Amino acid sequence: MNEVVVAVCAALGDETRWSILTALGEAPASASALATRLPVSRQAIAKHLEVLQRVGLVEPVRVGREVRYQVLGSELSATARRLEAIGVAWERRLADIKAIAEDL
Amino acid sequence: MNEVVVAVCAALGDETRWSILTALGEAPASASALATRLPVSRQAIAKHLEVLQRVGLVEPVRVGREVRYQVLGSELSATARRLEAIGVAWERRLADIKAIAEDL
DNA sequence: TCGAACTGCAACCACAGGGTTGCGATCTGA
DNA sequence: TCAGATCGCAACCCTGTGGTTGCAGTTCGA
Numbered sequence: 001m002n003e004v005v006v007a008v009c010a011a012l013g014d015e016t017r018w019s020i021l022t023a024l025g026e027a028p029a030s031a032s033a034l035a036t037r038l039p040v041s042r043q044a045i046a047k048h049l050e051v052l053q054r055v056g057l058v059e060p061v062r063v064g065r066e067v068r069y070q071v072l073g074s075e076l077s078a079t080a081r082r083l084e085a086i087g088v089a090w091e092r093r094l095a096d097i098k099a100i101a102e103d104l
Numbered sequence: 105m106n107e108v109v110v111a112v113c114a115a116l117g118d119e120t121r122w123s124i125l126t127a128l129g130e131a132p133a134s135a136s137a138l139a140t141r142l143p144v145s146r147q148a149i150a151k152h153l154e155v156l157q158r159v160g161l162v163e164p165v166r167v168g169r170e171v172r173y174q175v176l177g178s179e180l181s182a183t184a185r186r187l188e189a190i191g192v193a194w195e196r197r198l199a200d201i202k203a204i205a206e207d208l
Numbered sequence: 209t210c211g212a213a214c215t216g217c218a219a220c221c222a223c224a225g226g227g228t229t230g231c232g233a234t235c236t237g238a
Numbered sequence: 239t240c241a242g243a244t245c246g247c248a249a250c251c252c253t254g255t256g257g258t259t260g261c262a263g264t265t266c267g268a
Contacts, residue, residue: 006122012187013114016256018106025194027201032214044257046216065214065265073194080188083116083180090129090177097131120226136244148227150246155225169235169244 004055008079011055016040017048021071024058028070108159112183115159120144121152125175128162132174 011017019038023029031049035042049069052058056075061068115121123142127133135153139146153173156162160179165172 002122003119006117006119009113010117013110013117014256015107015110018110025190025197028198030214040256041258042215043217043259047256067215070198071194073191073196073198075191076194077188077191080184080191083187084184086129087177087179087181087184090175090180092177093129094132094174094177118226134244144226145228146245147229147247151226171245 005079005082008055008057008075011051011057014048016044017052020045020048021052021057024069024071025073028061028068030066030068032066109183109186112159112161112179115155115161118152120148121156124149124152125156125161128173128175129177132165132172134170134172136170 016038020034023034023037031042031046034045038045049058049060053060053069057072058069059072061070120142124138127138127141135146135150138149142149153162153164157164157173161176162173163176165174
């Protein structure tokens with residue numbers, strides 16, 4: 001359950017993967033097409049696409065002989081909501097502790 | 105601007121750091137105190153606390169001779185909201201492209 | 209049918225970073 | 239004042255992983 005969040009965050013913690021994601025956010029594309037725009041090799045992009053697919057941020061779609069990848073914003077939004085829930089829980093907890101401390 | 109998001113995500117992409125954050129989410133604690141609960145050395149925890157502090161997820165508070173760290177849920181919530189905005193942008197963009205494709 | 213483009217697999221390299229141990233400095237409390 | 243606890247710094251190890259090159263297999267188009 002929570003390991004999903006850390007896996008997604010780990011996938012999002014890389015500049016190159018973000019450049020891939022933002023490129024795919026504009027329009028679906030294949031690894032070869034991405035390799036022409038980005039300053040890394042096709043195989044490097046393929047590796048990144050694999051980890052992005054594994055955490056569900058990206059989805060492959062076969063179109064003829066090429067494999068296009070499209071970004072899945074729903075997964076990103078889902079983890080974002082989990083993170084926000086954790087954040088507000090921390091804030092509330094800290095406020096409670098401060099209130100108790102002031103009672104002393 | 106956006107480098108902040110990838111830095112925070114990179115910081116959140118580690119199991120040990122999450123165990124530290126969840127421990128701090130219950131109550132502020134020092135590196136030494138955390139080292140008694142977690143199966144890693146104090147210095148390892150100190151390193152993790154440094155990267156967490158650098159991205160603003162954690163804040164040091166001197167209490168006597170020890171340095172207590174408290175978690176900052178507001179920063180987590182802020183990045184969560186940015187991620188969600190990006191996610192819905194991707195979804196909308198993809199829906200637009202599908203609509204155009206069906207027009208052909 | 210044949211070449212060109214796209215994909216997949218494998219080997220390899222180099223560096224970041226998570227982890228440890230050790231030591232010296234500093235501060236607290238009895 | 240002095241002993242124990244706490245912190246900070248430094249050196250070191252080692253695995254993970256981002257990146258490359260090379261080659262073989264498929265599939266489309268002329």
